[in-house]
Amino acid sequence: MTRLRITSLLTIGTLAAALLFTGCGQSKSQVDSATENQILLYGNKAEPQGLDPHVVEGVGEHQIIASLLEGLVTEDPKTLSPIPGQAEKWEMSPDGKTYTFHIRKNALWSNGDPVTAQDFVDSYIRLLTPSLGSRYSYMLHCIEGAADYNTGKLKDAAKVGVRAIDAKTLEIRLNCPTAYLLDMMAQHYTWWPVHIPTIRKSGDPFTPGNNWTRPETFVGNGPFVLKEWRPNNVLRVRKSTNYWDASTVRLNGIDFLPIESVDGEERAFRAGQLHRTEEVPAAKIDVYKKENSNLLRIDPYLATYFFRFNTTLPQLKDKRVRQALTMAVDRKAIVETVTRGGQQPAYAFTPPDTKGYTSRAQVKFDVEGAKKLLADAGYADGKGLSVEIHYNTSENHRAIAEAVQQMWKKNLGVDATLRNEEWKVYMATQNATNYVVSRAGWTGDYPDPSTFHETFLSNSGNNRTGWDNPEYDRLVKEAACMVDEKARYENFQKAEAILLDELPLLPIYYYTRVFLLHPSVKNWHPTFLDHHPYKHVYLEAPAK
Amino acid sequence: MLRFITFRLLQAIPVVFIVAAATFIMCRQIPGGPFDSEKPPPPEIKRQLESFYGLNKPLGQQTLDYLWSICPKKFMPHRLFLDANNDGRADFDLKAAFGSDFGPSFKSVRSVNETIADSFPVSFQLGAMALAIALLLGIPAGVAAALRPNSWVDYFASGISMLGVCVPTFVMGPILVLVFALNLRWFNASGWFDFKDQLLPSLTLGIAYAAYVARLTRGGMLEVLNQDFIRTARSKGASEGRVILKHALRGGLLPVISFLGPAAAGIITGSFVIETIFQVPGLGRHFVTSAFNRDYFLITGTVVFYAALVVLFNLAVDVVQVWLNPKLKFE
Numbered sequence: 001m002t003r004l005r006i007t008s009l010l011t012i013g014t015l016a017a018a019l020l021f022t023g024c025g026q027s028k029s030q031v032d033s034a035t036e037n038q039i040l041l042y043g044n045k046a047e048p049q050g051l052d053p054h055v056v057e058g059v060g061e062h063q064i065i066a067s068l069l070e071g072l073v074t075e076d077p078k079t080l081s082p083i084p085g086q087a088e089k090w091e092m093s094p095d096g097k098t099y100t101f102h103i104r105k106n107a108l109w110s111n112g113d114p115v116t117a118q119d120f121v122d123s124y125i126r127l128l129t130p131s132l133g134s135r136y137s138y139m140l141h142c143i144e145g146a147a148d149y150n151t152g153k154l155k156d157a158a159k160v161g162v163r164a165i166d167a168k169t170l171e172i173r174l175n176c177p178t179a180y181l182l183d184m185m186a187q188h189y190t191w192w193p194v195h196i197p198t199i200r201k202s203g204d205p206f207t208p209g210n211n212w213t214r215p216e217t218f219v220g221n222g223p224f225v226l227k228e229w230r231p232n233n234v235l236r237v238r239k240s241t242n243y244w245d246a247s248t249v250r251l252n253g254i255d256f257l258p259i260e261s262v263d264g265e266e267r268a269f270r271a272g273q274l275h276r277t278e279e280v281p282a283a284k285i286d287v288y289k290k291e292n293s294n295l296l297r298i299d300p301y302l303a304t305y306f307f308r309f310n311t312t313l314p315q316l317k318d319k320r321v322r323q324a325l326t327m328a329v330d331r332k333a334i335v336e337t338v339t340r341g342g343q344q345p346a347y348a349f350t351p352p353d354t355k356g357y358t359s360r361a362q363v364k365f366d367v368e369g370a371k372k373l374l375a376d377a378g379y380a381d382g383k384g385l386s387v388e389i390h391y392n393t394s395e396n397h398r399a400i401a402e403a404v405q406q407m408w409k410k411n412l413g414v415d416a417t418l419r420n421e422e423w424k425v426y427m428a429t430q431n432a433t434n435y436v437v438s439r440a441g442w443t444g445d446y447p448d449p450s451t452f453h454e455t456f457l458s459n460s461g462n463n464r465t466g467w468d469n470p471e472y473d474r475l476v477k478e479a480a481c482m483v484d485e486k487a488r489y490e491n492f493q494k495a496e497a498i499l500l501d502e503l504p505l506l507p508i509y510y511y512t513r514v515f516l517l518h519p520s521v522k523n524w525h526p527t528f529l530d531h532h533p534y535k536h537v538y539l540e541a542p543a544k
Numbered sequence: 545m546l547r548f549i550t551f552r553l554l555q556a557i558p559v560v561f562i563v564a565a566a567t568f569i570m571c572r573q574i575p576g577g578p579f580d581s582e583k584p585p586p587p588e589i590k591r592q593l594e595s596f597y598g599l600n601k602p603l604g605q606q607t608l609d610y611l612w613s614i615c616p617k618k619f620m621p622h623r624l625f626l627d628a629n630n631d632g633r634a635d636f637d638l639k640a641a642f643g644s645d646f647g648p649s650f651k652s653v654r655s656v657n658e659t660i661a662d663s664f665p666v667s668f669q670l671g672a673m674a675l676a677i678a679l680l681l682g683i684p685a686g687v688a689a690a691l692r693p694n695s696w697v698d699y700f701a702s703g704i705s706m707l708g709v710c711v712p713t714f715v716m717g718p719i720l721v722l723v724f725a726l727n728l729r730w731f732n733a734s735g736w737f738d739f740k741d742q743l744l745p746s747l748t749l750g751i752a753y754a755a756y757v758a759r760l761t762r763g764g765m766l767e768v769l770n771q772d773f774i775r776t777a778r779s780k781g782a783s784e785g786r787v788i789l790k791h792a793l794r795g796g797l798l799p800v801i802s803f804l805g806p807a808a809a810g811i812i813t814g815s816f817v818i819e820t821i822f823q824v825p826g827l828g829r830h831f832v833t834s835a836f837n838r839d840y841f842l843i844t845g846t847v848v849f850y851a852a853l854v855v856l857f858n859l860a861v862d863v864v865q866v867w868l869n870p871k872l873k874f875e
Contacts, residue, residue, distance in 0.1 A: 030732075050653035057583070133593040135585040151588050208596060209648050209655075231654060231662050232825035233736055257735070260829075261820045263718070264734050268823070271725050271733035424576025424838050431584060441582070461584055 029272025035520045035539045038252040043265050045278035047232045047258040051213035053189035054127045057135045059443070059530075060278075062189055064256055067237045067534050068220040069192040071185045072101045072120070072170070077536040078525045080447060082182035086115055086193070086221065086244075087170075096177030096483045103168040108242040109195050110218075110225045117164035123193040125149075125157045129206045139190040139445065142178040176481035179488060180448035183355075187446045187529060195219040223249045223535040232258055250538035266516070269295075275518040275539070282396065285341055285514060295516050298342035299526035302351055302444035303511035304452070305343075307389070307404070307437050308430070311504050312466035315385055316436070320377040322503040325387070325437075326363050327370035328411040329404055331508055338399050341514040346507035349499060350452040350492070351528070357449045357489050361497035363507065367411045374412055382413030390419045391439035392426040400508065401439065430464050440464075441511070447528060449492045450480060456499060467504030549859065556855040561611060563851040568607050568844045571835070578650035578838040597648065599840075610647065610841075614848060617643030636661040646848070647841035651834075656845035659830060663814070664849075666736060667826035670746055671812030675804075677750025678757050683800070685754070686761025687788065690796070693766060701758060708755025717748045717821035734823035745822040749815060753807065760803055765796035794868055801868065805861030809853040813846075 034041050048061045053069060074085030087101040107115040124143070127134050128150040141147040144161030148154035161173030174181065185191040198219040199205040202212035212218070218226040223245070224237035238253040240246065257274065259265040262281045269277050280288065280296065288296040309316050309325075316322055331345030344352075348359035371381075379385040389405060391397040401418050408414040416437075421429060430438050442462070444451040453476045454460060458468030472495050479491035499505075513530050523536045579590050594600045598609065624641035638644045639657050646656035654662070682705070689701035724744060725733040735741050768774065769792055777791045814828025827846065834842035866872045 047652075049651050052653065055653070057581070130588070130592055131596070133585070133589050133596060135579075135581075135583070135589060137589065138586065151586075208593065209653065211653050211655075211658075213653060230825065231652075231659070232823075232829070257823075259734060259823045261823070264821055264823055267718070267721055267726065267733040268735070271721075271729070273732055273735065422576075423836060424580055425574070426576075427580040427582070427584070428576040431580065461586060 031272045031275055031518055031520070032541070034255075034275070035518075035541050038250060038539055040251055040254040040521070040534075040537065040539065041273060041275045042254050042256050043259050043268065043274045043277040044256045045258065045260060045265070047260075048235065048256075051218065051226070052210070053192050053194065054123070054132060054134045054136075055208055056189075060258075062531075064235060064237070065189045065192070066222070066531065067224040067254055068218070068222045068226060069189065069194070070222045070243075071192040072103070073182050073186045075186045075531055075533050077523060077533045078527070080183075080187065080527050080529060080531055082186040085186070097174045099172045099174070099181065100165070101170045101172070103170065104244050105168065106244045107221065108244065109221050110240050110242050111195075111198075112242060113195070113197075113219075114167070115193065115221050116167045117170035118167070119193045119195065120170050121162050121164050122196045124162050125160060126194070126196065126199075126205055127190060128160065131206050133208055134190070136188070136190045139184060139188055142174050142176075142181065144173045144175055177483045178480070179483065179485065180355075180446055180450065183446045183448060187531065193221065195221075224251075224254065227253070234258075245535060249535045251534060254534060269516050269518075274516075275521050276524075277516040280341075280514050280516055282339075282341065288516070294519055297513075297515055297517045297524075297526070299513045299515075299530065300344075300351070300528045301511040301513045301530060302354065302447060302528040303441060304346055304349055304351060305400075305439075305441050305508045305511060306346065306349065307506040307508065308435075308440050308465045309504055309506065310433055310436055310438070310466060312433060313436060315379075315387070318377045319502055320373040321379065321385070322506075323501075324370040324374040324377070324412060325408065325414070326503050326506045327366045327373070328414075329407050329506065329508070330365050332365070333407075334400060334403050335509050338403050339396070339509065342512045343509040344512070346509045348496060349456075349505060349507055350449050350496060351444075351510045354444070354449050354452070354528075355447045356485075357492060359496040359500070360493050361500045363500055363503070370412060374414075379414075382408070382415065385414050386436075387414055387416040388419050388436040389416055389439070390421065390426070390429065390435040390437065392423045393420045397439050404508075431461075433464055433466050437506070438464075440505075443511075444529070449489070449496075450476070453479070453492055453495055453499075456504065463504075465504040467502065469498055469502060472498045472502075545863070549863070552859050552862070556852075556859070559855060560848060560852050564611060564614060564844060564848045565607055567847045568610055568840070569603065571838070571840055571843045572603060574835075574838065576838055578840065580838075597650065610844065613645045613647060614845075615644065636665055646845035649834075649839050649842045651837045651839050651842075656842050659842060660827065660845065660849055663825055663827040663830065666824060667814035667828060668812045670742060670749065670814070670818070670824060670826060671808070673742060673746035674749035674753065675808060675811055677746055678753035681750065681754035682757025683761050683797070685758040686800075687765055687793070687796075689758070689762045690765030690769060691788070698762075702762070705755040705758040708751050709759070713748050713752050713815070713817050714821065716751060717744075717818065720744050720748055721821070734821075736822075736824050741822075745818050745824055748821070749811065749818050753811065756803065756807075757800055760799045761796060764799040765792060768792045768795040771795075798865060798869055801861055801864055805857045806854055809850065809857040813850050813853060 031041060044060050044063055046060045048064055050056050051065055053065050070085045072085055072087040073082040076083050086103055086107045088104045090099055090101045092099050103115055103117060109115060124140060126132060127137055128140060128146050130150060130152045137150050145154055145159045149160050163171050165171055196205055198217060199210060199212045202217055203210045215226045215229050223240055223243045225240045227238040228236040235256040236253060239249055259268055262279050265277045266281055266284060268274050309322050311317060335343040335345050347362040350359055352358040389401045391401050405416045405418060408416050429435055442455060455462040457476055458473055475491045475495040479488045482488040517524060519542045520539045522538050522540055524532050579585055579593055598606060620641050624636060626635055648655050685701040685705060689698040692698055721733050725731045731744055732741055774787060774792055777787050814826035816828045816832045818824060819826045819829045830842060831846050834846060
């Protein structure tokens with residue numbers, strides 16, 4: 001009796017559940033209905049650590065903040081060159097050291113307040129205030145007095161070279177002419193304004209941990225406003241009515257979905273839950289190339305993958321050894337058989353065509369030459385040379401390290417060992433220059449060769465190789481203040497020639513951005529920083 | 545019984561504090577710090593940040609500060625489930641209820657209290673459903689297997705549960721997604737928005753535990769079914785259903801109950817694997833990512849929270865066992 005009853009109850013339950021779920025079968029995917037509503041479903045991988053442009057430091061955060069805030073200038077959707085944003089026009093003084101920006105009359109915050117020159121002054125002073133501990137404050141150090149104020153040497157904020165001439169006119173005085181100033185302003189969120197009165201309501205604006213970026217309190221000046229933020233679930237922005245250029249904005253909103261697992265993100269894309277993914281699982285790239293090449297995008301990216309050499313070690317002190325190890329690596333084979341994501345083999349440090357700059361000096365793949373150099377340095381056939389490749393734990397990094405290990409063994413007879421460390425341990429090891437050869441990557445902060453060259457200055461915290469060269473330092477520092485682009489790039493050419501002769505690094509490949517994009521997304525141009533000014537993007541269902 | 549519970553709770557307090565202090569000190573010994581990154585901050589900025597978060601004080605002092613900060617200072621459990629910001633979800637505010645402040649997070653703008661408040665209810669929901677599935681599948685399967693030992697029913701149930709134990713969730717999850725989300729299109733592949741989104745993750749998690757429950761039930765039932773009082777019940781003419789449900793199950797479930805205590809604490813505090821596969825905004829991910837980020841307060845906060853739950857659930861298990869097993873007494 002009991003058993004019969006249980007069985008029948010179970011049967012009825014199963015049937016009901018089956019009916020319920022088949023009834024729910026989705027004929028229309030989320031992407032389809034979002035396309036109709038002009039809502040972009042954006043897979044942005046990591047949950048943002050916050051939305052305060054003066055506190056956060058990630059690339060994923062940029063993608064969200066770019067929808068909520070706008071700087072004095074903004075980006076051209078195709079070239080990313082600076083175009084008028086909150087400022088309708090600007091003038092540069094003849095010596096290139098003073099910029100005057102004229103802010104639009106109709107530039108408003110999302111709460112209706114006008115955007116004023118004082119807002120920018122207050123924002124920049126906040127960013128530079130030492131107690132805030134902003135990690136990107138160095139981006140503003142080109143402003144007169146900014147570096148001193150940021151490090152606490154200068155106490156008077158009024159002495160920092162930024163001032164409001166009147167409500168809508170802003171003056172910025174620089175230490176020296178800075179050719180890439182407008183690029184930084186357009187592309188980096190440290191240069192975008194925040195609404196200080198709003199921040200004050202949630203606590204001290206000048207310490208970290210102020211949680212003002214909640215949907216209830218957030219005030220911005222960009223094309224979208226923050227509508228909803230459920231951590232690790234979804235962050236929704238919707239079109240702002242107060243934005244000065246609201247008529248250009250065609251999207252009604254963007255849903256940012258933080259899907260951390262690469263495979264999970266790809267499954268969500270296939271299930272019709274995303275318009276755009278952050279990545280594609282490496283093993284699936286070939287499948288997409290073959291079967292769904294219209295969904296796969298491979299865009300260039302302003303970043304270089306390389307190995308650092310610890311130049312303080314006796315075996316790597318001799319540049320001939322570094323040159324030999326560099327020349328013995330077949331980069332073409334690495335990108336074609338190991339990484340397979342459309343990466344370009346790197347024969348210089350700065351990616352080609354970085355704002356019109358391509359390094360003339362290039363390293364070569366030359367096994368015979370490498371053998372000879374190694375023999376000259378006293379390590380004929382690799383005898384007596386001990387090398388260890390250090391990398392952060394990851395399948396991809398291991399595969400590349402193994403490939404290089406094999407090439408060194410086969411081409412030079414050098415026996416290399418591998419050592420992997422968890423990310424933070426690896427970072428600590430690298431910062432202490434406690435390695436032999438260590439894997440690294442560098443992403444440009446803004447499209448200008450200086451963002452690459454400055455990392456190898458002798459006093460740069462990003463050098464981490466123990467290498468220093470006074471002539472290199474002189475050329476790069478001089479270029480920072482040069483106005484004439486041709487002369488400036490000539491300095492970089494000379495500097496890069498030194499870098500590629502001395503080789504504190506072994507360039508391997510230039511990154512690409514490999515991702516999936518639904519065909520309904522329009523105006524999503526390949527840009528080398530993966531920026532896609534959202535006000536130009538729109539959705540259109542592909543014709544059936 | 546009240547004395548027993550009070551005594552055990554008093555015992556639990558030093559346990560949780562020792563766990564807190566040990567975790568706090570241990571996670572500080574790992575190389576690398578919260579501010580080490582590919583683009584590390586300049587030394588003066590790093591000093592600023594460290595002094596803001598109190599990381600420049602001696603470690604002993606920091607530990608004492610931390611222990612005092614998490615120490616409950618009031619007892620207002622009704623305020624735990626208030627909804628102060630009126631978003632329709634309970635805040636689960638440990639600070640408002642007990643005055644325990646677990647500190648800031650270095651990585652996120654949300655404090656550790658907020659992170660637990662955001663994610664624990666989600667994990668609880670997922671865990672409760674998974675537990676229900678585990679019990680609903682596991683107990684009947686175990687009972688059925690025990691009733692006909694070494695028959696095809698037994699082999700079938702044991703075989704399936706063996707499979708459940710052996711197939712890890714990171715295989716089961718994607719298979720379920722492949723079938724139900726990508727081919728049949730009944731569910732979303734990931735996300736946590738409505739009730740439907742909860743089914744695949746809870747099923748994946750539930751099946752893994754159902755397998756253990758089934759095996760434990762079978763073992764427990766087999767032992768009980770051979771005992772004299774069952775024979776007595778049968779000889780008295782009690783129906784088979786009554787013998788099983790009323791007499792045998794009570795004793796047969798004892799191994800399941802002792803397994804369930806710590807398992808339930810684990811299951812409702814989330815699973816990193818399930819949360820990653822299905823993009824569930826639960827607590828489990830924070831155990832793992834906080835360690836990667838050297839987010840010291842979040843590491844310790846999640847561990848302390850988990851430890852407190854384990855202690856509580858173990859106590860609950862002891863109470864239930866005394867109630868089920870007449871041989872045990874509160875002492």
